[in-house]
Each structure stands twice: as C-alpha cells, then as structure tokens.
Amino acid sequence: MTAAASEPLIVIEGVTKRYTTGATPVVALRDVSLTVAPGEFCTIIGPSGCGKSTLLGMVGGLVAVDAGRVIVEGAPVTRPDPRRVATVFQDPGLFPWRTTLENVEFGLEVRGASRDVRRRTALELLGPLGLRGFEDRYPRELSGGMRQRVAIGRALAIDTKILLMDEPFGALDEQTRMLMGEWLLEIWRRTKKTVIFVTHSLHEALALSSRVVVMTARPGRIKTVLDLPLPYPRAMESPELVDLRAKLWSEIREESLRAMQGL
Amino acid sequence: MSEASRARIWLIQALSVAVILCVWELAARRHWVDPLFVPAPSAVARAFGSIGGSAVRALGDTLVKTAIAYGLAVVLGVTGGVVIGSVKPLRDVLNPFIIAVYGMPKILVLPWIVLVLGFGTAPAVVYGAIHGLFPILVLVMGAVRDVDRTLVTVARSYGARPWQLYAKVILPAVVPTVVASMRLGLVFCLLGVLIVEMFAGVRGMGFVMGALANGFQAPELFAATALVSAASIAIVLALDSLSEKLSRWR
Amino acid sequence: MKVALARLAIVAALLAAWEVVARAANPWLYVPPSKVVPALRELLMLGSYPDLPSHVWLTIREIALAYGLAVSAGLAVGFALGLHRTLGRAYGPILAALYAVPAVVWYPSLMLFFGLDAASKIAFGFLLGFFPITLAVLAGIRQVSPHLVTVARAFGARPLRVFRSVMVPAMLFTLVGGLRTGLALSVIGVIVGEVLGSKAGMGSLINHAYGLSRTPDYVALVLVTLALIVGSDVGASLLERRARRWTE
Numbered sequence: 001m002t003a004a005a006s007e008p009l010i011v012i013e014g015v016t017k018r019y020t021t022g023a024t025p026v027v028a029l030r031d032v033s034l035t036v037a038p039g040e041f042c043t044i045i046g047p048s049g050c051g052k053s054t055l056l057g058m059v060g061g062l063v064a065v066d067a068g069r070v071i072v073e074g075a076p077v078t079r080p081d082p083r084r085v086a087t088v089f090q091d092p093g094l095f096p097w098r099t100t101l102e103n104v105e106f107g108l109e110v111r112g113a114s115r116d117v118r119r120r121t122a123l124e125l126l127g128p129l130g131l132r133g134f135e136d137r138y139p140r141e142l143s144g145g146m147r148q149r150v151a152i153g154r155a156l157a158i159d160t161k162i163l164l165m166d167e168p169f170g171a172l173d174e175q176t177r178m179l180m181g182e183w184l185l186e187i188w189r190r191t192k193k194t195v196i197f198v199t200h201s202l203h204e205a206l207a208l209s210s211r212v213v214v215m216t217a218r219p220g221r222i223k224t225v226l227d228l229p230l231p232y233p234r235a236m237e238s239p240e241l242v243d244l245r246a247k248l249w250s251e252i253r254e255e256s257l258r259a260m261q262g263l
Numbered sequence: 264m265s266e267a268s269r270a271r272i273w274l275i276q277a278l279s280v281a282v283i284l285c286v287w288e289l290a291a292r293r294h295w296v297d298p299l300f301v302p303a304p305s306a307v308a309r310a311f312g313s314i315g316g317s318a319v320r321a322l323g324d325t326l327v328k329t330a331i332a333y334g335l336a337v338v339l340g341v342t343g344g345v346v347i348g349s350v351k352p353l354r355d356v357l358n359p360f361i362i363a364v365y366g367m368p369k370i371l372v373l374p375w376i377v378l379v380l381g382f383g384t385a386p387a388v389v390y391g392a393i394h395g396l397f398p399i400l401v402l403v404m405g406a407v408r409d410v411d412r413t414l415v416t417v418a419r420s421y422g423a424r425p426w427q428l429y430a431k432v433i434l435p436a437v438v439p440t441v442v443a444s445m446r447l448g449l450v451f452c453l454l455g456v457l458i459v460e461m462f463a464g465v466r467g468m469g470f471v472m473g474a475l476a477n478g479f480q481a482p483e484l485f486a487a488t489a490l491v492s493a494a495s496i497a498i499v500l501a502l503d504s505l506s507e508k509l510s511r512w513r
Numbered sequence: 514m515k516v517a518l519a520r521l522a523i524v525a526a527l528l529a530a531w532e533v534v535a536r537a538a539n540p541w542l543y544v545p546p547s548k549v550v551p552a553l554r555e556l557l558m559l560g561s562y563p564d565l566p567s568h569v570w571l572t573i574r575e576i577a578l579a580y581g582l583a584v585s586a587g588l589a590v591g592f593a594l595g596l597h598r599t600l601g602r603a604y605g606p607i608l609a610a611l612y613a614v615p616a617v618v619w620y621p622s623l624m625l626f627f628g629l630d631a632a633s634k635i636a637f638g639f640l641l642g643f644f645p646i647t648l649a650v651l652a653g654i655r656q657v658s659p660h661l662v663t664v665a666r667a668f669g670a671r672p673l674r675v676f677r678s679v680m681v682p683a684m685l686f687t688l689v690g691g692l693r694t695g696l697a698l699s700v701i702g703v704i705v706g707e708v709l710g711s712k713a714g715m716g717s718l719i720n721h722a723y724g725l726s727r728t729p730d731y732v733a734l735v736l737v738t739l740a741l742i743v744g745s746d747v748g749a750s751l752l753e754r755r756a757r758r759w760t761e
Contacts, residue, residue: 060420082422093417097435107421110431158421268602275603291701300626356519368701368742370708371735374723378542454615457633461709469617488622492614499613 001123008035009162009194010059014068016060017054027219032069034213034222038161041188041195043205045252046215046223047259052198056166059196060087072162084106086155090167092147094139094154101126101135103150107158121157128187129153143174149183156187165197169204177201181208185232202248206241207234214251217259224251302482310482318471318487322494325456325467328384329337332391333452340396340448341441344403351435354408359444361404365397370458377463386468387459394455395448402447406440407433442506446499544728552729553736561730562718569741572703572715575631576745579638580699587643588673591650605651612644617705624710634706635715642699649691653684687752696749700742717740 016177017029028051036042044052057063058070061080070077072084079088086107094103104122126132129149139147148168169177181204188195199205205212206228214224218225226248234241284304290296291303298306347353385476390469410433418432460469468491475484482508528546535545544552555561563569594601594608619639627633657680665679707716715738722731 062416062420064289080420080422082420086418087420089413091413093411093413095414095432097438106418106431110418110421110423110427112508154421268599272599272603275599276607279603318666341515352516352519355516356523359520360523366697366746367739369703370701370705373708373717375728375732378723378726401743443669450613450615454617457615457617458705458709461621472618476625479625481622481625484621484625488618491618492611492668492752495618 051220336395340399348407583642587646
C-alpha cells in the first residue's frame with residue numbers, strides 16, 4: 001500500500017527550533033525537511049530528546065518554528081487547525097468532569113456543531129472504539145487503554161484528513177499496546193486518514209507504518225527514511241521484517257547511545 | 264465501615280456527650296464550679312425558652328447581614344481569583360500583596376471602618392465581605408494556576424478560542440475548589456459579621472451575646488452560643504452535601 | 514526584575530493616591546501617610562503612649578502562652594485521635610463540626626468566665642490555634658503511605674521506631690504547615706480578644722486610640738502591631754528552617 005497521490009499533503013521545509021530557557025540555548029531541531037503524502041502512515045522514531053514531539057507540535061500548530069516552514073494542504077501552519085489536523089497526546093488529556101460521550105463530543109462542540117449532530121457522531125464512534133456501555137462513565141472510572149481510546153475517538157469525531165499521534169500508547173502495558181496498535185490499523189484502513197505517529201517502539205514502527213523516519217539525537221535531523229511497502233497485517237517473523245528490524249535497530253541504537261552520552 | 268463499628272462509634276459519641284452533660288450538671292448543682300460562670304445544662308435549657316424569640320430574631324439579623332456580605336465576597340472573590348489566576352503577569356505582580364493582606368488580622372482595620380461607616384449594618388456587611396473575600400480569592404487563584412496544562416493544550420489543539428478555554432476548560436476544572444472556598448468563605452463571613460456586632464453592633468447575635476456576657480447572664484449566653492453554633496454547623500453541612508453532588512467526577 | 518519594578522510602582526502609586534485623596538477628603542479620618550509618619554515617630558519615642566513597651570510585652574506573652582497551649586493540646590489530641598482508630602473515628606467528626614463554628618462565638622463566654630484580663634485572650638488564642646494543629650496532625654497521619662509502614666515493619670522495626678523514622682518524617686511537611694497556621698491563628702485570636710475588650714495589650718491601645726478618635730495614633734499602633742505579627746511569622750519560618758536542617 002503506497003502513497004497514491006503525487007501532491008504531498010504535509011511539507012516540512014528546513015525547520016529549526018531553538019529553546020532558550022535557562023542559560024544555554026538548546027537546538028531541538030536543525031534544518032529538518034520531510035514530506036508526507038496523503039494516506040500514509042508515517043512513523044517518526046528516535047532517541048529521547050531528538051525533537052520528534054516538537055516536530056509533531058509544529059505540524060499541529062502548537063509549536064512555533066524558528067526557521068523554515070510547515071505547510072499543510074498548501075497553507076502555512078500558524079496555529080492549530082482543527083479542520084485539517086487532529087492531535088492525540090501521550091497523556092489522553094480527557095476532561096475529568098466530562099463523561100465519555102461528552103469528551104468525544106468536545107471538538108465538535110468547539111466547532112459549534114449542533115447538539116444532535118454531536119450526539120449522533122459520538123454515539124456512532126463508540127462501537128468501533130469498543131466503548132459501548134461506557135457512554136456515561138467518567139475518566140476516573142476507565143482504564144488507561146480505554147481513556148486513550150476516548151481521546152482517539154475525540155480526534156476522530158472531528159473527521160480531519162490528518163491525524164497526529166504523539167506516543168499515544170506510551171503509558172500502556174505491552175499487551176494493551178499491541179492490541180491498540182491492531183485496532184488503530186483497522187481505523188486507519190477504514191478512514192484512510194494520513195497519520196503521523198511518534199513512537200519509541202520498534203515493534204510499533206514496523207507493525208503499523210508505511211514509512212519510518214529515523215531522527216538523530218539532539219539537535220534532531222532526519223537520519224534515515226525507510227519505506228515499508230509491505231502488506232497488512234504485518235508478519236513480524238518473516239525474513240523481510242526481521243531484516244528490517246535489525247536495520248532499524250542499528251540506525252536507532254547509534255543515535256540512542258549518542259543521546260545517552262550527551263544527556 | 265461496617266454496620267457494627269458505625270454503631271459503636273455512634274455509641275461512643277452519644278455516651279461521651281451524655282457523660283459530659285451529667286458531670287457538668289452535677290458540678291453546677293454541687294457548686295464545684297460557680298454557677299454564675301458555668302451554668303448547669305438544665306439552666307441553659309430553660310434559658311432557651313426565655314430568650315428563644317429574641318435570639319432567633321437576632322440570629323436572623325446576623326444571617327441576613329452574612330448573606331449580603333457573602334454574596335459580595337463570592338462574586339468578587341471568584342471573579343478576582345479567576346482573572347488574576349489566569350493572567351500570569353497579573354498573578355506574579357499581585358501575589359505577594361494578596362498573600363500579605365490575607366495573612367493580616369483584619370480586625371486591625373475594623374475600628375477605622377467603624378469610624379468611617381458608623382455603627383450597625385454597613386460596617387458589618389463590609390467587614391464580613393472583606394473577611395470572606397480573601398480565602399476565596401486565594402483558593403480560586405491557586406486552583407486556576409494549577410489547572411492541568413495538558414487540558415489547555417488539548418483544547419487549543421481543537422481550535423478553542425480564549426473564551427472557550429475559560430468556559431470549557433478553566434471554569435469546569437476549578438469548580439470543586441470554588442465550592443470548597445465558598446464553604447470556607449461562608450464561615451469567614453459569618454465570623455466577620457459577628458465580630459463587628461460584638462465590637463460596634465446594635466443588633467444581631469454578636470451584639471446580643473456581648474450584652475449577655477456583660478450582664479453576667481450565663482445560662483442565656485450559653486443558650487445563645489449553642490444556637491449560633493448549631494446554625495453554623497447546619498449551614499456548613501448543607502454546603503458540604505451540595506459540594507459533594509457537584510464533584511461527582513472526582 | 515520587571516515584576517519587582519511593577520510591584521514598586523503599585524506601592525508608590527497607592528501611597529501617592531492615599532496622600533492626595535486623604536488630604537482632599539478628610540485628613541483626620543483618612544490619615545494620609547504624611548500624618549502617619551510623625552504619629553509613628555511619636556509612638557516609637559514613647560510620646561503618645563509612654564507605656565507602649567509593657568503593652569507590647571503583654572501581647573507577646575499572651576501569644577506565646579496561647580500558642581504553647583495550642584501546640585501541646587493540639588499535638589496530644591491530634592496524635593491520640595490519629596493513632597487510635599476508634600477514638601479518631603468517634604471524635605474526629607465532632608472536632609470537624611466544632612471547627613465549622615466561627616470561633617468568635619466562644620469569646621463572650623470566655624470573657625464571662627475569665628473577665629477582661631489576659632486569661633480570656635490566652636484562652637481564645639489557644640482555642641483558635643488548637644484546631645488547625647490538631648487537624649494537621651490528623652491529616653498528616655492519614656497521608657503517611659501504609660506501604661512505607663509495611664516496608665519498615667518488614668525490616669523488623671518496632672512501633673516506636675516506625676513512628677520516629679517513618680511517620681514523623683512523612684508527615685513533617687503537613688505538620689509544620691499546621692503549626693504555622695496555628696501560630697497565625699493564635700496571634701489573631703489574642704489580638705481579636707484584645708480589641709473586643711481588654712484592659713491592656715496592643716489591642717486595648719488600638720481600641721483606646723479609636724475611642725478617642727486619635728486616628729493618626731491608631732494607624733501608628735496598627736503598623737506597630739503588624740510589625741509584631743510579621744516578626745513572629747518571620748521568626749517562625751526561621752525556626753522552621755533550623756528545625757528542618759536539624760532533622761535531615
């Protein structure tokens with residue numbers, strides 16, 4: 001499954017980000033360039049501190065660029081654009097005073113959608129989300145995996161072309177992660193969104209993506225881009241994937257070591 | 264907690280109260296203590312009858328003043344707390360001033376307030392409001408400052424505009440603290456009003472209690488004290504159950 | 514830096530406004546700073562109230578006694594209720610209910626019993642300071658992680674050692690907070706008591722100046738009392754820092 005259209009949906013051009021808190025300025029990203037085609041599942045992977053969350057934040061309009069630009073659907077990004085881009089964070093960030101249903105409706109509410117539309121959309125999503133029966137529960141009554149599903153549901157409800165996910169399964173145990181990954185693939189194939197997925201996990205990168213972008217240690221640059229034109233669901237024990245895994249690990253390992261020594 | 268232990272606790276409480284009352288009654292009757300200063304519970308009970316009507320009227324007077332002061336304190340305290348707490352430069356600059364005034368015994372300015380406003384209702388309402396304002400202000404400020412940053416970021420990523428951030432994130436998030444501060448504020452307002460009534464009052468429970476103390480009318484004073492205490496506890500319990508209902512999501 | 518300047522600007526603006534408005538409206542009632550300064554000098558040179566030192570000393574003694582009693586009783590009752598489950602469950606709610614009553618309702622009864630002397634102020638200050646200390650002890654005990662206690666006991670620690678090495682350090686922060694609140698409240702209790710009716714002490718002087726409408730003297734007395742209070746709070750935080758270094 002390859003990117004069909006020739007026109008890239010997301011263009012990141014020569015982007016640099018500096019943080020000047022504290023005595024010495026820190027360069028999080030230096031001259032990063034990347035394009036993402038429509039329908040891709042693009043994973044960004046790299047050691048801690050390599051700036052992958054910053055990069056995602058820039059596409060989502062939450063982080064300003066110091067140099068270069070980010071263009072989404074032909075328009076430069078200056079602020080969050082919930083008509084085009086939805087973001088899911090590692091901390092689900094559910095509003096504790098809202099029920100599951102009300103949380104999923106949130107984006108639609110901000111947009112000004114009518115009560116009926118909101119209710120209907122949210123209810124329809126609950127099935128695929130596996131949350132039927134939990135409409136009126138509060139976040140504190142839900143498990144970690146369920147909360148993250150609600151957060152993803154909230155993002156899906158506003159039906160954007162692009163879905164950004166910043167280590168969404170990072171706080172979950174391994175088994176839950178794998179199940180959530182399978183579930184996410186289902187959703188992706190059904191909705192045909194463009195997904196940029198940030199992770200630490202090699203398994204996730206190989207099991208889910210159509211393309212893997214490896215970043216260097218800070219200051220972050222793009223080290224390698226691996227295309228994965230392989231069928232789903234991925235046969236993780238196949239010789240191809242075992243090879244890819246070794247290759248990916250050797251790229252990342254180098255950067256991880258560098259990051260560990262630097263930090 | 265099991266039924267049995269709950270019953271046992273109730274028993275201990277009831278027994279303690281009963282024992283204290285009996286010993287107290289005995290002490291007064293046998294003149295182990297001077298009944299002029301420590302009246303017997305039976306005398307206090309009788310006194311309820313004699314001052315009943317006027318005490319309730321005085322209590323009503325006090326509560327009306329408290330209600331007005333409380334309204335002022337809540338409106339100013341909550342809006343002030345939300346505004347100052349959410350605007351960082353404002354918060355940084357004003358914080359030490361607010362903490363300083365909060366920690367100052369406000370009774371020091373009471374004589375001046377009475378000089379300006381005279382005796383009676385006005386100083387009671389103003390002073391009561393000041394008394395209740397600060398705890399509410401400080402608590403709400405703290406709650407706004409402590410709103411989970413992630414929630415604000417999430418809302419912004421969904422395109423929420425500033426007024427939506429307030430309406431959909433900040434205000435709902437601080438509701439439990441606002442309610443808790445309102446409960447605290449009520450006790451403080453009542454406290455302020457009573458103090459003014461004792462200091463420069465012409466009516467109200469504080470004035471009545473002060474007069475009873477000056478007249479060495481111990482049974483009546485104890486009865487009045489019990490009445491105010493009961494009223495205060497009842498109001499606070501009512502507010503507590505209200506706040507519980509509003510914080511189901513916690 | 515900018516913040517400090519802004520604060521300075523606010524203070525300066527307030528003082529200036531106070532001066533102008535007070536002079537224009539009613540300089541006797543709204544005492545402008547220019548009148549406060551000479552009154553303050555008069556006071557500190559013992560001109561307006563020659564026996565000021567004895568009053569200051571009395572107030573300090575009342576506060577010390579009230580607070581001392583509050584700490585002793587507060588710690589005793591707090592630990593008794595906190596460490597003994599049934600006692601705590603039985604009397605805790607009663608304590609919480611009493612805390613819901615505005616403390617000043619007890620004062621007329623105290624005045625009846627103790628008269629206008631220092632005793633009623635000490636008693637009132639004690640009552641006010643007692644509750645936050647007791648409640649802080651209870652809260653502190655409640656927040657000691659049972660897991661830590663389990664770990665200590667797994668290493669063979671006896672109850673006293675568990676108390677000393679696990680409970681006290683774990684609850685120290687809450688406890689110290691309660692002790693400081695208790696001090697602030699004891700101070701307020703003593704001063705409120707003095708203002709509402711006393712023969713001696715800072716509050717009585719304030720009352721005296723107010724009664725004779727000697728507003729500049731009244732403001733000066735208030736400032737001196739505030740200095741006293743701030744001093745006690747600063748002293749308390751210094752002691753707290755010393756104590757913390759000592760327990761580390």
